[in-house]
Amino acid sequence: MPDAFQLGPLDYAASSTGVLLAWSRQRDGASEIVVQSLDRRGVPQGGPRLVHRSDGEIVDFALGAAGGGAWIAYVAELEFEPPTGLVGAVALADDLSATSAPLALDRFSHQALVAWDSQRVRVQALGRDTAIVAALGAPVPCRDRVRGGERPCPGYHVYKIDDAAFLEVAQVGVDGGQSDMGALIDVGAGQLLDVWAWHGGPSHAGLYLPRGASKAAAPKFRRIDCRPPIRRGFDGAALVTFCADDLGDLDVRCHLVGDPGDDDACDRFHAVDLADRVLTPRQQPHGPAITSQQLRCHDGHPVLDIAWKGGQRRLDPQAPRAALDLRPEMGVWTGELGVRIAADGRIDRFRCEEDRLVESPEPGAAASVDLAAAALGPVPARELK
Numbered sequence: 001m002p003d004a005f006q007l008g009p010l011d012y013a014a015s016s017t018g019v020l021l022a023w024s025r026q027r028d029g030a031s032e033i034v035v036q037s038l039d040r041r042g043v044p045q046g047g048p049r050l051v052h053r054s055d056g057e058i059v060d061f062a063l064g065a066a067g068g069g070a071w072i073a074y075v076a077e078l079e080f081e082p083p084t085g086l087v088g089a090v091a092l093a094d095d096l097s098a099t100s101a102p103l104a105l106d107r108f109s110h111q112a113l114v115a116w117d118s119q120r121v122r123v124q125a126l127g128r129d130t131a132i133v134a135a136l137g138a139p140v141p142c143r144d145r146v147r148g149g150e151r152p153c154p155g156y157h158v159y160k161i162d163d164a165a166f167l168e169v170a171q172v173g174v175d176g177g178q179s180d181m182g183a184l185i186d187v188g189a190g191q192l193l194d195v196w197a198w199h200g201g202p203s204h205a206g207l208y209l210p211r212g213a214s215k216a217a218a219p220k221f222r223r224i225d226c227r228p229p230i231r232r233g234f235d236g237a238a239l240v241t242f243c244a245d246d247l248g249d250l251d252v253r254c255h256l257v258g259d260p261g262d263d264d265a266c267d268r269f270h271a272v273d274l275a276d277r278v279l280t281p282r283q284q285p286h287g288p289a290i291t292s293q294q295l296r297c298h299d300g301h302p303v304l305d306i307a308w309k310g311g312q313r314r315l316d317p318q319a320p321r322a323a324l325d326l327r328p329e330m331g332v333w334t335g336e337l338g339v340r341i342a343a344d345g346r347i348d349r350f351r352c353e354e355d356r357l358v359e360s361p362e363p364g365a366a367a368s369v370d371l372a373a374a375a376l377g378p379v380p381a382r383e384l385k
Contacts, residue, residue, distance in 0.1 A: 005372050009061035012341050013070075014332040018042070019339050020065050020092075022051075022072055023371055024058040029079065031058040033072060034375045035096045042339035042347050043365050049096040050375035054088070055079070059113070060120035064131065066186075071131040071161075073105075073123035077113055085113035087121065087135040089161060091128065097377075103166055105159045108138040116154055116177070122184035124191060132209065133159045134184050134193050140173030146200045154179040156195045158207055160214065170216035174205040180229065187234045188321045189274055192219065196228040204228075221276045226268070226286050235271075236319035238279055243268040243286045266290055269306050271313060280311065295329050297352035302330055302338060330357060337362070345369040 008024035008031060019038040024031050033052040037045045056078040064071050070092040078084050090102040113120075113136070121135040140155035153173035160169045176199030185192045190210040197203050204225040207216045226243035233240050245266050270287030271279040280287045288308035295304050304315040304326060317324040317333060330350050331340025337360060338350035345368045351360035 007344075007371055008058050010341070010343055010345075010371070011061055011063040012327075012332065013063050013065040014334060015065050015070070016068070018045075018334045019332060019341070020063065020070055021341055021369060022061070022063045023345075024061050024074065025371065026057050030055055031076065032375070033058070033061075033074065033090070034371075035072075035092065036369055037096060038339065038347075038369075040334040040336040041362055041365055042334070042337060042349050043362075044369055046376075048370075048373055048375040050377055051092065051096065051098040052088075052090055052102055054086075054102075056083075056086070062121050062123040064123040064125040066125045067127040067130075069125045069128035069131070071123050071125045071133075073121045073131075073133045073135065075113070075120045075135060077110070083110040083113075084108065085110065085137075087133070087137065087157075087159075089123065089131065089133050089159075089166075091131070100164065103161065103164070105133060105161075105166055106135065106137050106157060106168075112136065112138055112155065116179045118178070118180040120181075122181065122193070124184050124186055129161075129163045131161045132184065132191050133161065134181065134207075135159075136179075136181075137171075140171050142173030142175050142205070144199070145175050145203050151175075154195075154197060156181060156193070156205075156207070158191075158193065158209060158216065160209070167214060169209055169214050170207045172205045172207050175199050175203045182230050182232060183325060185232055185234055185239075186321075186323045187239060187274065188236075190219070192223075192232070192239070194223070194230055194232065196225075196230065198228075202228050221272050221274050222278075224270050224286055233315070233324040234322060235313075235315050235324060236322040238271040238273045240313075240315065240324075241270040241287065242290075243270065245286075245289065267293075269308060269313070279313070280308070295326075295357055296355050297357050298355065300352055301333055301335075302326070302350070302352065302357050304329070341369065345371045 006026040010023035012021040018040045022035045036048045060075045073089045087106040088102045091099045137157040139152035142153035158170040174197045176197030179197040182194035208219040231242040266289035268287040292307035330338035340348040349360040
């Protein structure tokens with residue numbers, strides 16, 4: 001990056017035409033949010049578009065695209081005296097401009113903002129005018145798992161946006177330090193969020209917002225808690241969880257992408273449907289040890305095959321209602337290629353060849369996105385201070 005800009009967080013998602021990429025960058029005490037459209041081959045289309053300028057530094061950032069809509073949520077540190085935190089959200093039009101001035105969902109103390117260096121915001125687009133945002137915010141009382149009693153704990157808040165109106169629908173506190181949040185997952189019947197921290201061991205909390213509801217509720221299906229970080233997803237029929245195994249199975253060797261693991265510890269895999277039917281062996285509460293985990297192609301698109309002693313399950317990100325994030329493995333699938341974008345803008349591409357997913361150099365296609373390029377307007381109204 002040139003000296004004029006300091007690169008901030010970046011996120012990307014599959015869109016109806018390929019990939020939507022968004023990133024933030026800072027200069028002279030202010031931040032801007034920029035978006036870029038890529039086609040199904042991961043080729044940038046047109047120039048980047050500037051959708052928002054904000055005072056302060058954007059410290060976390062999330063992009064969601066679904067249902068014909070795209071939303072960006074962000075957390076900014078504003079340099080007041082004392083500094084404060086801000087949670088904002090903005091919807092994007094088809095031409096990648098902001099549909100209106102960003103919504104300021106919350107303001108909270110600087111202490112709450114900087115207490116934990118972790119993921120601070122998630123967003124899920126439900127349509128052009130609706131979205132769910134989960135973000136770190138003001139502390140929320142929770143039970144001290146070591147000393148007992150209640151104390152202020154890192155607070156996570158969930159907002160439901162409908163057009164220009166929004167409502168806080170849930171909040172939860174999680175006891176301990178190193179607090180963090182998992183993915184905001186659409187399981188069809190609602191949105192699920194995990195948060196965790198450490199206080200004499202891992203502590204867990206979570207929220208479930210039934211679809212169409214304005215208040216969180218307890219889900220009817222179980223959620224297993226294991227050593228953070230927890231990776232969950234929805235394969236269209238079941239909530240699936242990958243748990244890191246602390247104990248290790250000395251008689252089981254892990255095979256990741258066909259190669260033996262480096263040690264004897266195997267991650268575990270758990271699946272439960274929305275009717276609370278456990279689909280992995282019930283005698284193993286955190287699921288069986290994974291003996292094989294392979295990314296391959298089926299029917300012309302990538303799938304992730306999970307196997308354990310005596311069973312297996314195929315995770316298909318393209319299955320109806322599936323919400324599986326395989327960006328670390330192969331980016332997002334555009335219908336032609338897997339497109340993965342690194343924090344510096346580098347683009348990796350993957351293609352299906354029979355049952356194998358292979359790297360695809362795509363001759364003539366750009367190898368990266370220029371994150372420092374001048375961005376086209378229009379710029380929406382500045383946020384009120």
